[in-house]
Amino acid sequence: MTLSVELLDDMNRRREEILAGGGADKLAQRHEKGLMTARDRLAALFQEATFQEMGTHVQHSARYFGMEKKVLPADGVVVGTGYVGGRLVSAFSQDFTVVGGSLGKMHAKKIVMLMQAAAKLGSPIVAFKDSAGARIQEGVDALSGYGDVFYQNVYLSGVVPQIAVVCGPCAGGAAYSPALMDFIIMTRKNAYMFITGPEVIKAVTGKAVTMDEVGSADMHASVSGNVHFLAEDDTDAVRIVHKLLSYLPSNNSEDPPHHPSPAISLAEDDGMRALIPDDSQKPMDVRGVIEHIVDPGEFFEVHRSFAENLIVGFARIEGMVVGLVANQPAVRAGALDMDAADKGARFIRFCNAFNIPLVTLVDVPGFLPGVEQERGGIIRHGAKLLFAYASCTVPKVTVILRKAYGGSYLAMCSQEMGADFVFAWPTAEIAVMGAEGAIKVLYSKELKAAEDPKAKVRELAAAYRAEFASPYMSAGNGYITDVIDPAITRSTIALSLRKALTKRELRPPKKHGNIPL
Structure with missing residues (x-):
């Protein structure tokens, strides 16, 4: 016809x-x-x-x-x-x-x-x-x-x-x-x-x-x-x-579109050291750190205008696609609140579903205190972040830049929550709480008797940081892979990621976990 x-x-x-x-x-x-x-x-x-x-x-x-x-x-x-x-x-x-x-x-x-x-x-x-x-x-x-x-x-x-x-x-x-x-x-x-x-x-x-x-x-x-x-x-x-x-795999059976560099640059980055404030109490804008770690022009931020005390986004480091999670001390001192926990947990779970390695940059003083946070369910929301990291089986590299106190230390992907590599700068402070707060609890009687309580707090806090909050103490107990010069942060992360790309981690058979929604 x-x-x-x-x-x-x-x-x-x-x-x-x-x-x-x-x-x-x-x-x-x-x-x-x-x-x-x-x-x-x-x-x-x-x-x-x-x-x-x-x-x-x-x-x-x-x-x-x-x-x-x-x-x-x-x-x-x-x-x-x-x-x-x-x-x-x-x-x-x-x-x-x-x-x-x-x-x-x-x-x-x-x-x-x-x-x-x-x-x-x-x-x-x-x-x-x-x-x-x-x-x-x-x-x-x-x-x-x-x-x-x-x-x-x-x-x-x-x-x-x-x-x-x-x-x-x-x-x-x-x-x-x-x-x-x-x-x-x-x-x-x-x-x-x-x-x-x-x-x-x-x-x-x-x-x-x-x-x-x-x-x-x-x-x-x-x-x-x-x-x-x-x-x-x-x-x-x-x-x-x-x-x-451009950062995502087509489906969950594929790896993300990595374009690994033929050879990882091991050059030191002196500019990273210059980002660290002289005063440990002064906020540090983590965006500067991110710029030095990722490939030029290769950070694509997600949820930029929401819960700005936590930054999440996709990036490439020496050509490898990663999901990046970072506390932002320039906003709310980087403390974790309900929205930040939700934002981080959702992003982490997406990365895990689609085989995207995670890099976590830590500078967190704790969970945000307040009646609104407690009544709003900060326990439940914070638990989402813990659940997301602990259930995540992709390669996970954590760098503790400065503060990492209390439960927020765990919530930002510590070794105990499944991180494959945990590095710390010499400026890191890892403890149950901040040094000043710890001194006020431990030496309350002595402080009352001191002529100048504030000066005494500063004196004891400095000693507490050196002995009990030092990154070397955590490294000595096996909680940290190594204490590194900030200048080699990029190369250290890149090498760790390259080695972890072959990671395989199996979990017990189950339909799914019960995330605290």
Whole structure:
């Protein structure tokens, strides 16, 4: 049978209608506002001519209320696969020009179909979220569709990386799918995300709030902690996706994309010594330390605006991909609080799921004291950090820069919590508590009798540091691998990582541990 011109024309006509989404006018309106369309986003994500669409002709059922004669191109979501940086990626993009990108049963089925394909192909998932929510006309079928998507999000958790890009509305139940994914990128403009919006909040509580207060990208990045990366616009969001993917393996059976240097540089870095303040009580900005340790331009911070007393992110050290966790003494003295513990634990568990080695930089005075922290559950939140490190089987290298007191010493990946290598600078202080606090407890009677109690505290504290908090004491008891010159920190970490890449650690068979959520 010869393929007729009529059949080809019909095929092309149908495809053109689908590619037009909600129509030329709606597409033009988005471009006038500086917004990408659903297909624009996928075109920007993938290498040219590598995108293959799935479910192009899928349509909703005609039985739904008021939908009998409506044609919804691609049912409001474009799904398919393509290549990013030479690696296969699965992605879907909701089309706001088609009934607001609302989710119905077939819309959800297309997303689930893609996610199931990603599981078989072992490819990361990128989801562009731009939807008005559940398609009301489809009633409980729309809710069922959300349930199908949520189930797949959980099923694929720890199997392939999942990245959500919130670049439009994401309201109500729709917000839970990105929350179940590994990373959320959100654009500052045009995007909002919430469970209950300002109108519902006012109706129920009587309190008037703005959209920015409950659903903006800035709020979620700095207050709620839901958003990991802020993007200025769609183009910037795609750039962040590309950067993030460059550090991640395609799935949990692969190693991350290491590009190890042929030979590790063993040169000393005198600049590292210069970063250490003369006064041990003066905060040290750990970002300077990070810059000296990682390869130039190779630190990609995650959750930058949230819980700033702890820094987490991806990096390369002599070409090897690592997850980096560091106390930030410049914020809250680097003390661990509830948000910092949550932030660190989530990041550590992601790295463990995807075979990414961990480097931990320690300068922590303890857990943040306060009634709010205790009543808010700092015990439970802090336990998450302990659980995350202890259950982590990837290579773990810890460097104690200065303070490491009490339970926070353990919570920042000490040897007892499974670190493979623990190094300390000569400036490190490792103890149950700070020297001054310890002296006030141990010598309370003597201090009361002293002529100058403050001077006596300083005198005794110096002796306490030298004898009981010295890194050499910990090294002598086998808790520390070695005390090192700060100038060789980078080379020491690099050598340790290179040696630990062959690490294999088996745990007892079980379904999973019960992390203190």
